[in-house]
Amino acid sequence: MRGRQVAVVGMGGVFPSCASLSEFEEKLFTNQSLIREWELATNFGKQLRSSVCGFVTLEEAGLEAVYSRSNPAYPEHYFDLKKRIPLQHTATADIGSIWAMLSSLDAIAMAKWEQDAVQSERTGVTIGSGGGGHEVLRQAWNSFFHNGKKSRSIGGHGVDRAMGYRDAANVSCLIKNKGICEGMGSACATGLGNIGYAYRMIKFGLQDRMLAGGVEGTSIETFVGFDAMSVLSRGYLPAESSRPFDRTRNGFVCSFGGAVVALEELESARARGAEIIAVIDGYFNNSDGDGDMFAPSFEGQQRLWKGLRSEVPTLHPEVVKVHGTSTPVGDGIELFSTIDALGETGYHIAAPKSQFGHMLGAAGSVEFIACLLMLKNQKTTPCLNANWLAETLEPVQEMEDWQGTQKTVSEFRHLLPTAAVATPIHQLVSLNYGFGGTNSGIILSRHGSN
Amino acid sequence: MTREEALAGIVEVLKTIKMANPKGLKNITEESDFIADLGLPSTELINIVAKAEDQFDLEFDDDDIDDLGSKVKDTVDLILKTAEAN
Numbered sequence: 001m002r003g004r005q006v007a008v009v010g011m012g013g014v015f016p017s018c019a020s021l022s023e024f025e026e027k028l029f030t031n032q033s034l035i036r037e038w039e040l041a042t043n044f045g046k047q048l049r050s051s052v053c054g055f056v057t058l059e060e061a062g063l064e065a066v067y068s069r070s071n072p073a074y075p076e077h078y079f080d081l082k083k084r085i086p087l088q089h090t091a092t093a094d095i096g097s098i099w100a101m102l103s104s105l106d107a108i109a110m111a112k113w114e115q116d117a118v119q120s121e122r123t124g125v126t127i128g129s130g131g132g133g134h135e136v137l138r139q140a141w142n143s144f145f146h147n148g149k150k151s152r153s154i155g156g157h158g159v160d161r162a163m164g165y166r167d168a169a170n171v172s173c174l175i176k177n178k179g180i181c182e183g184m185g186s187a188c189a190t191g192l193g194n195i196g197y198a199y200r201m202i203k204f205g206l207q208d209r210m211l212a213g214g215v216e217g218t219s220i221e222t223f224v225g226f227d228a229m230s231v232l233s234r235g236y237l238p239a240e241s242s243r244p245f246d247r248t249r250n251g252f253v254c255s256f257g258g259a260v261v262a263l264e265e266l267e268s269a270r271a272r273g274a275e276i277i278a279v280i281d282g283y284f285n286n287s288d289g290d291g292d293m294f295a296p297s298f299e300g301q302q303r304l305w306k307g308l309r310s311e312v313p314t315l316h317p318e319v320v321k322v323h324g325t326s327t328p329v330g331d332g333i334e335l336f337s338t339i340d341a342l343g344e345t346g347y348h349i350a351a352p353k354s355q356f357g358h359m360l361g362a363a364g365s366v367e368f369i370a371c372l373l374m375l376k377n378q379k380t381t382p383c384l385n386a387n388w389l390a391e392t393l394e395p396v397q398e399m400e401d402w403q404g405t406q407k408t409v410s411e412f413r414h415l416l417p418t419a420a421v422a423t424p425i426h427q428l429v430s431l432n433y434g435f436g437g438t439n440s441g442i443i444l445s446r447h448g449s450n
Numbered sequence: 451m452t453r454e455e456a457l458a459g460i461v462e463v464l465k466t467i468k469m470a471n472p473k474g475l476k477n478i479t480e481e482s483d484f485i486a487d488l489g490l491p492s493t494e495l496i497n498i499v500a501k502a503e504d505q506f507d508l509e510f511d512d513d514d515i516d517d518l519g520s521k522v523k524d525t526v527d528l529i530l531k532t533a534e535a536n
Binding site for chain 2: 066069070077079087088091150152153154155156157
């Protein structure tokens, strides 16, 4: 079903080591790393394997935490020092929800949506998060289970600050929209999954405008979970620690941030003279179906590409923004499934996690914004640190049932630039995957390219 | 504990509730209402109660909290009643 066309008309975000979208943009295209040593992690010494992270401090985000007197580790209320969010709304929010609200306000401002439009029944919100409000819940549970205190010792905001769709709920209460309010969850595909869902809501006529994205609030608890799996990068300087496709990659960099985009039915955006940042040409998602929670699937990704081509039969992107986490298993399979779908030449691969790490539930939306900036700047972001490409087969290529290329990663050097490249970009594809074997891809183009 | 000491403790608690109306905080009496005079949503009342327990090292009875009014004097009464029972 063709449905209606959908435009991207606004964006906003909270990005590691950046105070603004423009700073994020400048750093992306000057090949900078946004990854730093994280003091909160180094404080735990040998309890943690990894200590590098892409994060934004409260100060950088213009926020201040008020800590509980009875439980000094519990940030019971965040304060917006720049007075962008009223107190009654910061009271119900964890740090990720505050980022969702800040991102949404920026996206609305860029979209130039009037208050009547924002607060109509035709405007919806869908924003998700990968984590489960750990920062709030850990303190609540410590107080109750370990210290034997009354349940009320944590205060009255344990639920609203930790519930599954807290980010969407807080944004909806702030902007007072009357359309849908939901939060999709699909692990590290959450950010893109919410955007894809929002796209479908507009495409099929259920909403006219959507705020959509993902956030991953700073949480040492989340970091500990991945560190326990031994999947995080270690042994490198921060700026060198995320190295998708490099043969010495040894894990991803756990990062935090958030992004929200404003989507609008194309004709209405055009009619009011809105700036069309990009047009979404198609979205597809599926599951591996192999019963494996963690391992990426070449066959699942092949079907993802087939689905994307069913959305746009003339699919011919100049850039593929990959998930590219810097894990030993994932990057090779993703490169080979992309080659399987698009051939060996004619496009560049961008791996922005090489610059800011893996923002988990926020990855898909932050990287979606990176794609919007690539369209705007007509430059692809780099695969930073992809310096040494393997000249031997990846382990997956040596399996009996391997159906993909028999060439080594090193033979695709031309697809993997280690610095930003100026190149005409009319169309690009953005890919994200998640635990549970979920795969998602979206096709973006410049307005007027098709 | 006197009523004045209980009231002073509540004022200290209210200083940590960021949503409390600053003007209302300047002139708190036992007749002040947390919702009407301090502009607090009803969901904040449990936070005041929990912080008051911490402030005075008391534990209020759940039934008393269920019946608690929104005026400052209601919380003063609860503090004194619980302190006397200890």
